[in-house]
Amino acid sequence: MSTSRVVRAAVAGVVAVLVLLPAAAPALAHVRTSDGWSQIRTNGDRVDYRLGVEYEILARAIGMGTAAIEAPDDGSRRAALEEHHDLIETYLTDRVRVFVDGVACTMTLDGSGVQQLPATDATAEDVPYAVLDLNYNCHGATSGRYVVDYSVFSGAGSDAVVDDHTTTVDYDLGGERGRVVLDGGHPRFSTGEQSFGDSALRSAGLGAQRVLTGLDHALFVAALAIGATGLGQLARAVAAFAVTSSAGLLAAVAGWVSVPDQIVGPLVALSVVYVAATNVVGPESRWRLPVVAAAGLLHGPAFAGELRFADDLGWDLVTSYAGFNLGLELGIAVLAAGLFGLAAAGRRHAWFSLAHVVAAAATVVTGLAWFVHRLL
Numbered sequence: 001m002s003t004s005r006v007v008r009a010a011v012a013g014v015v016a017v018l019v020l021l022p023a024a025a026p027a028l029a030h031v032r033t034s035d036g037w038s039q040i041r042t043n044g045d046r047v048d049y050r051l052g053v054e055y056e057i058l059a060r061a062i063g064m065g066t067a068a069i070e071a072p073d074d075g076s077r078r079a080a081l082e083e084h085h086d087l088i089e090t091y092l093t094d095r096v097r098v099f100v101d102g103v104a105c106t107m108t109l110d111g112s113g114v115q116q117l118p119a120t121d122a123t124a125e126d127v128p129y130a131v132l133d134l135n136y137n138c139h140g141a142t143s144g145r146y147v148v149d150y151s152v153f154s155g156a157g158s159d160a161v162v163d164d165h166t167t168t169v170d171y172d173l174g175g176e177r178g179r180v181v182l183d184g185g186h187p188r189f190s191t192g193e194q195s196f197g198d199s200a201l202r203s204a205g206l207g208a209q210r211v212l213t214g215l216d217h218a219l220f221v222a223a224l225a226i227g228a229t230g231l232g233q234l235a236r237a238v239a240a241f242a243v244t245s246s247a248g249l250l251a252a253v254a255g256w257v258s259v260p261d262q263i264v265g266p267l268v269a270l271s272v273v274y275v276a277a278t279n280v281v282g283p284e285s286r287w288r289l290p291v292v293a294a295a296g297l298l299h300g301p302a303f304a305g306e307l308r309f310a311d312d313l314g315w316d317l318v319t320s321y322a323g324f325n326l327g328l329e330l331g332i333a334v335l336a337a338g339l340f341g342l343a344a345a346g347r348r349h350a351w352f353s354l355a356h357v358v359a360a361a362a363t364v365v366t367g368l369a370w371f372v373h374r375l376l
Contacts, residue, residue, distance in 0.1 A: 034153060034162040036129075038182075040098075040171040042146075047098050047105055047136040047173070053152060055081075055114060055128040057162055061153055062091045074114045077128055081112040088112065088132065095151045098136045101144040102320035103203065105136035139206055146173040147190040150182045200323035207327025210303050211335060216370060217299055220272045221332055223363055224292065225339035226356065227279030238336050240293040242329050248300020249328070253321050257301070262374070264302050269370035271295035276363035279356070303328055 034057050039050040055077055059069045064087070068080035081088065089109035098105045110133040153165035166183040176191045211217050224241070228234035251257045271291070278288055346352040 034165045036152070036165065036167040038150070038167045038169040038171075040148065040169060040173060042142075042173050042175075045138050045140050045142050047138060047146075049096065049098070049134040049136060051092075051096065051132045051134060051152075051167075052129045053132070053165075053167075055130040057153060057165075058088070058130050062087055074128065077114045077130070078112070081114070081130055081132075085109060085112070092132070092134065092152070095154075096134060097149040098138070099147040099149070100138045100141040101203070102147075102318075103139060103141070103206070103324075105138040105141075108135050108137075109133070110135045143174050145190060147188060148173075148182075149188045151184075151187050154184045154187065200319055200326075203320045203323025204327035204330070207303070207324040207329075208331035208334075209327070210324075211328055211331030214303070216268050216272055216367075217303065218335060219363060219366070220268075220275060220295065220299065221335050222339050223272065223275040223279060223360070225336040226343045226359065227275065228340060228343075229284065231340070234336060234340050236289060237292050238332060240289055241296040241299070242332055244293045244296030245300040245303065245328065245332075246296075246325050248297040249303055249325060250300070250321065252301035259301060261302075264298055265374035266371050267298050268295070268302050269367050269374060271298060273364050273367035273371065276360045276367065280360045 034054050036051065036053040038052070041048045055071075056069060058064075059071075059080065062084070064080060064084050068077075068084065071077045071080050089107075092109065093107055096107070098107070112130060112132050114128050114130060148169070148171070150167060150169075152167070153162050164184055166181060169180045169182060169189070171178060171180070171191065173191045178191070180189045182189065211221065221238075221241075224237050225234060228237065252259075274291055274295075275288075278285055282288070343352075343356075346355070
């Protein structure tokens with residue numbers, strides 16, 4: 001190639017750059033990153049998490065409004081954070097998650113404040129940071145394998161007001177200390193060792209607790225036990241309920257189905273009404289066993305309640321589900337056997353028939369009240 005052609009090509013390249021640069025400048029100027037920090041500490045069966053994020057970005061991401069975004073001083077910012085406490089808590093619930101052996105800890109936003117930190121850009125003024133104190137209830141777990149999943153200001157949704165967000169984590173989880181950086185490309189880290197026995201036992205305890213302290217579940221099992229005319233009938237009903245509730249729980253945990261609480265709650269209440277009513281008018285009905293089995297599919301997802309499990313299929317999830325489900329079945333069996341024995345002893349007395357009718361009527365009224373309350 002001649003010298004003149006090289007010169008002409010170089011000139012053409014320079015002109016192209018000069019023409020395209022103004023068009024590309026807005027896109028380049030739009031790129032913005034945000035830095036934050038996290039301090040995580042175990043405290044018995046709780047995890048205390050102090051999170052710092054840029055105040056303005058948080059306000060924009062969750063839609064706190066123009067007045068909050070443009071708050072002129074720290075006092076106004078603190079007031080805005082307090083005013084939008086529930087909105088902030090809802091936003092962070094699915095974006096800052098802590099798991100122990102595959103079981104998600106339940107998060108609450110304890111408090112918030114504002115702190116001035118130097119901006120990364122040396123030419124900018126100090127940047128106000130929202131300092132948020134998150135408390136995680138880990139359902140009795142004091143040790144195990146901790147997993148922290150962080151996705152604040154990430155994704156393509158309305159909260160993606162920055163192109164990348166980074167948090168520097170200083171953690172002390174289960175006696176293991178360290179520092180790690182999380183961002184959009186690396187949103188998760190884990191620490192600690194998982195003991196199969198401890199994890200399964202803890203999950204089993206949670207499952208049994210759900211049966212014995214969940215009043216609608218306990219009342220359903222109680223109605224099954226007290227209304228059973230024989231041990232064989234009770235065994236068939238409990239077995240059908242246990243199998244289908246396990247299937248319903250598995251479907252919910254695996255994410256195969258997602259039925260809103262507004263539907264599950266009222267139907268669970270109606271299942272209690274049905275069993276209690278048929279105890280009096282038709283305990284031998286041929287529809288009783290199929291309805292009990294169908295009710296298990298509803299009680300299964302409801303058993304977990306606010307308890308969440310890890311999203312990915314792994315050893316943590318399998319262990320937690322197996323233990324939790326075992327606890328459920330043991331709780332159902334123990335409750336049903338105990339109440340059936342008491343009912344069998346009561347049937348020897350003349351007062352039992354009246355007491356049975358009164359108890360069934362009270363259960364029907366309670367179930368209907370739950371149904372109306374949950375429906376509305």
